[in-house]
């Protein structure tokens with residue numbers, strides 16, 4: 524569980540330099556240039572809805588990824 528609201532306390536600088544691929548648009552980018560968000564995804568196999576810290580290339584992709592029902596307070 525996270526015990527701080529400061530990203531630098533739980534995300535190492537090496538993680539931010541890691542090449543990543545956007546789960547929404549599949550574009551490659553450096554994680555530190557993207558957007559991290561506690562996102563929802565459906566586990567392959569069980570189909571169970573889970574949450575995890577994910578890195579997207581942009582806020583646009585993040586908003587496309589998240590199910591509309593999970594963005595209720597943002598609409």
Ligand SMILES: [Zn+2]
Nearest residue numbers: 545548580584
């Ligand atoms: Zn993207």
